[in-house]
Amino acid sequence: MADFKQTPSQTVGPYFAYGLTAKQYGYPQTSIAEGVLAGDDTEGERITLIGRVLDGEGKPIPDAMVEIWQADAQGRYAHTADPRGSNSTFVGFGRLGTGTDPQNRFLFQTVKPGAVGDGQAPHITLILFMRGLLTHLYTRVYFSDEADANAADPVLAAVSEDRRDTLVAAREDGAQGVVYRIDIHMQGPCETVFFDA
Amino acid sequence: MPSRESSATGYTRRDWGSHPPLIHPDYKSTVLRGPTKPLVPLPAGLTEMTGPVYGHEALAPHDADLTRNGARNGEPVGERIIITGRVLDERGRAVPNALIEIWQANAAGRYVHAADQHAAPLDPNFFGGGRCVTDQDGRYRFYTIKPGAYPWPNHFNAWRPNHIHLSLFGTGFLSRLVTQLYFPGDPLLDLDPIFLGTPAAARERLIARFSIDATEEGFALGYEFDIVLRGPLSTPMEG
Ligand SMILES: [Fe+2]
Numbered sequence: 043m044a045d046f047k048q049t050p051s052q053t054v055g056p057y058f059a060y061g062l063t064a065k066q067y068g069y070p071q072t073s074i075a076e077g078v079l080a081g082d083d084t085e086g087e088r089i090t091l092i093g094r095v096l097d098g099e100g101k102p103i104p105d106a107m108v109e110i111w112q113a114d115a116q117g118r119y120a121h122t123a124d125p126r127g128s129n130s131t132f133v134g135f136g137r138l139g140t141g142t143d144p145q146n147r148f149l150f151q152t153v154k155p156g157a158v159g160d161g162q163a164p165h166i167t168l169i170l171f172m173r174g175l176l177t178h179l180y181t182r183v184y185f186s187d188e189a190d191a192n193a194a195d196p197v198l199a200a201v202s203e204d205r206r207d208t209l210v211a212a213r214e215d216g217a218q219g220v221v222y223r224i225d226i227h228m229q230g231p232c233e234t235v236f237f238d239a
Numbered sequence: 240m241p242s243r244e245s246s247a248t249g250y251t252r253r254d255w256g257s258h259p260p261l262i263h264p265d266y267k268s269t270v271l272r273g274p275t276k277p278l279v280p281l282p283a284g285l286t287e288m289t290g291p292v293y294g295h296e297a298l299a300p301h302d303a304d305l306t307r308n309g310a311r312n313g314e315p316v317g318e319r320i321i322i323t324g325r326v327l328d329e330r331g332r333a334v335p336n337a338l339i340e341i342w343q344a345n346a347a348g349r350y351v352h353a354a355d356q357h358a359a360p361l362d363p364n365f366f367g368g369g370r371c372v373t374d375q376d377g378r379y380r381f382y383t384i385k386p387g388a389y390p391w392p393n394h395f396n397a398w399r400p401n402h403i404h405l406s407l408f409g410t411g412f413l414s415r416l417v418t419q420l421y422f423p424g425d426p427l428l429d430l431d432p433i434f435l436g437t438p439a440a441a442r443e444r445l446i447a448r449f450s451i452d453a454t455e456e457g458f459a460l461g462y463e464f465d466i467v468l469r470g471p472l473s474t475p476m477e478g
Contacts, residue, residue: 046331048257049444049466050437052419053266055404057352061342061368062406069351071308071368074293074338098271105354111290111412121289123411123471135291158285167286171417174268176259176436178417180281201279228272238253238278239287239413 051178054171056105063107063139075137079112079152084132086115086153089220091183091211094147095140095170098229102146106172110136110150110183117156117164154185154220163191163198170226170236180239183224184210201235208234250283250413251329251469257441265432267393283413288471290412293338295372302370305343305383309366316362317346317384319459322420322447325377326407328470333377334414337468340406341381342368348387357389382459388427400427400434409468420464421446 054062064071080088095106113119114132134155138148155164166183184192192198198206211222226234261273281287301308306315322341326334344350344367347359351367365384373379388398402419409415421428423446428434434442444467453461 046327046329046467047441047444048251048254048329048469049416049418050441051258051416052404052437052445053433054406054417055419057344057350057355058342058404058406059353060351060366061404062340064368067353069366069368071366072299074297074340074370075291103272109415111286113286119285119289121292121411123289124285133291160284162284162286165286167412169412169415172272174266174270174272175261176263176266176269176273176433177253177261178415179261179274179278180287180412197281200281229275233274233276235276236274236278237281239281239283 051176053173053176054107056173058107058171059139059141063137066139066142073137075133075135077136077138077148077150079132079134079136079150081131084114084153085130086156087220089152089154089222090218091150091152091166091222091224092147093211093224093226094145095172095226096228100230102140103172103228104141104146106140106170108138108140108148109169109171110152110166112152112166113155113158115153115156117158119158157191161194161196163188163195179236181226181234181236182209183222185213185222186210187213205235208232249472250288250411251472253469256438257444259436259438263432263436266436287413288411290408290410290414292336293372293408294336297338298370298372303379303381305365305367305369305381307382308369310364313364315345315365315384317365317387319382320385321380321382321453321455321459321461322403322464323378323380323453323461324464324466326373326379326409326466326468327377328409328468332470333373333375334409334468334470335373335375335377337373337377338370338408339373339379340368340370341383341403343383343386343403344389346384346387348389359387359389385422393432398427398430400425400431405466407466407468410470414468414470416466416468418466419445422462423447423449
């Protein structure tokens, strides 16, 4: 019997923008996803998730690509593997390069996800790609105003206590609405927790 | 059952014997960008086993034909090729409805990307980006132009081998893959720190195979490239 082994990952390289995030970067092609996840009819609390990706010298990385995947406000995923089946129009997937914002931030406009109901706190999962990263990385975003749920979350519990903060976005309620901020540190004393998912 | 599968997770694990390490100093950009601490194991839950689903409705008519989707006043310059193959899981089962996005340099080794300053000509009739979705047998097919090699600043006289970038979504977020397809017999492969960063036993899987069967008489050379993604450990049918 043939052995089907995983195709190796390779870096996304410096030139993904016109292929994967064409609309964001102004190239004449459509994109499957962008930074706006929530439409006018999406139920839930509107939030903006803002952050940067920082290299080993603390410099913002201008050519990273960030993808997020999340449940809707009721904790349902728009996918057949979720037996509750989201019936909203919310897809829950976003994709941004860090090259168009003057501060090299990603800004996702979405809704705060609900708890999925498996004991995990509300969270957004995030994949990181960039030049200089040969294999993509998984991390998560939790929410600072969910302290009780975070304390009971089994995934956070598996992370050493001194590193859990790297996964928690800080909530700010301002004139612009609800903003959650999180920076992703590739290295250094605040190195973000990445998962072998 | 293949040994890499762990019944504790519900999803096949990332096979680190197949994927490049996070820091590979010969590829200089990895030194400040790859994490230094060990990855934390995460059992797959609903978050990881689900993922976005993009079907044929996500596609425009010429998305899979790069010889036409960037044409303005003629045909692109270069050698027309066909890239085709199947997207499979680790048991060899077809992955239907998998979205594949590709991007590449033109025949002269120049990308449309604004940051590409390589002194080689742009082709007014070639954009270099495309998409397709696999059929019920997991099969996909792109028409394109063979990309040229291009220099890069990693080390003195560094050239990337001819390659096409691919991005895939499979059945869930854990199936996600971004990779590069290379061509058989390319002398630059043995000099490329990105290709060589891949574990030796797995490198061959990144090289497309010339196929006279996939070649179209009088039109374009064909290359076969199968892609294997991670997948769920069992399907609902198998209980
Ligand atoms: Fe490239």
